[in-house]
Amino acid sequence: MNLLLLEEADFIAADLVVLRDRRLTHMQEVHRVAVGDSLRVGRIGGLMGSAQVLRLEATEAELQITLDQPPPAKLPLTMVLALPRPKMLRRVLQTVAAMGVPRLVLVNSYRVEKSFWQTPFLEPGAIREQLILGLEQARDSVLPEVVIEKRFKPFVEDRLPALSAGTLGLVGHPGQYPPCPRGLDEPVTLAIGPEGGWIPYEIDLLAKAGLQPVQLGERILRVETAVTALLSRLF
Amino acid sequence: MNLLLLEEADFIAADLVVLRDRRLTHMQEVHRVAVGDSLRVGRIGGLMGSAQVLRLEATEAELQITLDQPPPAKLPLTMVLALPRPKMLRRVLQTVAAMGVPRLVLVNSYRVEKSFWQTPFLEPGAIREQLILGLEQARDSVLPEVVIEKRFKPFVEDRLPALSAGTLGLVGHPGQYPPCPRGLDEPVTLAIGPEGGWIPYEIDLLAKAGLQPVQLGERILRVETAVTALLSRLF
Numbered sequence: 467m468n469l470l471l472l473e474e475a476d477f478i479a480a481d482l483v484v485l486r487d488r489r490l491t492h493m494q495e496v497h498r499v500a501v502g503d504s505l506r507v508g509r510i511g512g513l514m515g516s517a518q519v520l521r522l523e524a525t526e527a528e529l530q531i532t533l534d535q536p537p538p539a540k541l542p543l544t545m546v547l548a549l550p551r552p553k554m555l556r557r558v559l560q561t562v563a564a565m566g567v568p569r570l571v572l573v574n575s576y577r578v579e580k581s582f583w584q585t586p587f588l589e590p591g592a593i594r595e596q597l598i599l600g601l602e603q604a605r606d607s608v609l610p611e612v613v614i615e616k617r618f619k620p621f622v623e624d625r626l627p628a629l630s631a632g633t634l635g636l637v638g639h640p641g642q643y644p645p646c647p648r649g650l651d652e653p654v655t656l657a658i659g660p661e662g663g664w665i666p667y668e669i670d671l672l673a674k675a676g677l678q679p680v681q682l683g684e685r686i687l688r689v690e691t692a693v694t695a696l697l698s699r700l701f
Numbered sequence: 702m703n704l705l706l707l708e709e710a711d712f713i714a715a716d717l718v719v720l721r722d723r724r725l726t727h728m729q730e731v732h733r734v735a736v737g738d739s740l741r742v743g744r745i746g747g748l749m750g751s752a753q754v755l756r757l758e759a760t761e762a763e764l765q766i767t768l769d770q771p772p773p774a775k776l777p778l779t780m781v782l783a784l785p786r787p788k789m790l791r792r793v794l795q796t797v798a799a800m801g802v803p804r805l806v807l808v809n810s811y812r813v814e815k816s817f818w819q820t821p822f823l824e825p826g827a828i829r830e831q832l833i834l835g836l837e838q839a840r841d842s843v844l845p846e847v848v849i850e851k852r853f854k855p856f857v858e859d860r861l862p863a864l865s866a867g868t869l870g871l872v873g874h875p876g877q878y879p880p881c882p883r884g885l886d887e888p889v890t891l892a893i894g895p896e897g898g899w900i901p902y903e904i905d906l907l908a909k910a911g912l913q914p915v916q917l918g919e920r921i922l923r924v925e926t927a928v929t930a931l932l933s934r935l936f
Binding site for chain 1 (some may be wrong): 703730739773799800801838839840841883917918919920921922923926929930931932933934
């Protein structure tokens with residue numbers, strides 16, 4: 467945790483918070499703070515700054531908050547991702563938040579196992595928990611928007627064209643395609659397939675929605691690694 | 702597992718192997734192979750190609766092997782990495798092997814906890830196991846070389862200058878440094894610090910050995926994510 471994120475409910479006054487949960491434990495056990503110490507903090511959805519420890523007890527801490535810095539810029543990106551297996555989903559949500567993706571669409575694909583849609587990790591509270599871990603890691607205070615699209619065809623035909631309008635549309639896909647471009651400044655809509663890749667029908671439909679296949683070389687990467695590699699190369 | 706890797710001990714003739722371990726289980730439970738099916742294989746340290754299932758029983762399988770393809774090229778890179786915490790070490794070893802790093806030096810640093818050096822995951826067999834998982838994922842048959850340097854100063858002063866001679870020497874480090882370069886063709890020696898970063902003394906010593914700091918932006922990434930992001934941007 468490189469940033470302590472504050473929820474609205476933590477505030478007992480405009481510049482005072484009381485913490486009692488895992489953040490208190492972390493302050494005590496990892497940061498080993500004492501009264502008077504300063505910590506980096508951010509208000510979820512708002513500014514970042516510092517907190518001074520006013521009071522520290524076994525069950526709660528009171529902090530005085532100064533919020534005066536903007537969070538880091540997000541990437542100019544909408545990411546469309548075939549739903550990964552549950553364990554990978556949690557890590558990908560952290561990575562997406564840490565890397566600064568502002569909008570993630572989790573979509574079905576032929577090679578997504580149906581059981582993956584049953585995971586409790588898709589519940590809004592569980593998604594938010596992983597996103598917050600990513601923001602705490604990277605020092606960002608703004609949650610990405612996560613949209614769930616359980617049906618591929620209606621999403622790609624009816625909603626993706628509007629989402630990708632005015633952006634460079636790309637699909638990460640192994641094969642004889644142009645290499646993924648580097649160091650872009652323009653907005654991008656990027657689709658990343660499941661383990662095993664998109665099927666040709668899906669590639670066709672994504673192309674009709676304006677997303678062209680690009681490749682990252684012959685090595686097959688895990689989803690989490692592919693997400694990081696594509697983002698790092700694009701921006 | 703996108704590639705079945707074969708050990709010398711699996712061969713019962715020049716083009717025949719017998720498998721009995723987790724690879725047999727994987728073939729049966731994940732790939733659901735039958736007699737006559739073909740699989741992608743690679744000989745560790747050698748060529749890649751295909752295998753045909755000749756015989757499949759509950760406890761062993763016999764495969765006929767054709768090896769006729771070179772493994773994918775490695776990156777022109779030596780990576781120097783401050784030893785991560787044990788759980789992260791395992792994932793980083795997989796990532797390093799999957800991304801095509803040919804040589805990894807695990808080194809001490811002021812912010813590496815002493816206990817990390819006690820982990821059984823540093824034993825040669827445990828390191829090899831994680832590297833093989835990475836190679837199986839990415840479809841590569843050549844193990845990276847992993848060197849362990851438990852003392853920072855003698856390594857950086859006495860051995861790093863020879864390792865980095867004739868390469869572009871870089872240290873990934875947050876701060877007011879030039880951005881990490883993109884799309885290089887030349888050989889690189891890249892050092893990546895621990896959680897919390899290198900200390901100034903270490904940055905000075907690395908600079909004297911020819912490695913200059915570069916940064917990836919203000920977001921603080923987990924070690925595994927930073928490794929992937931730096932490699933994807935450099936090459």
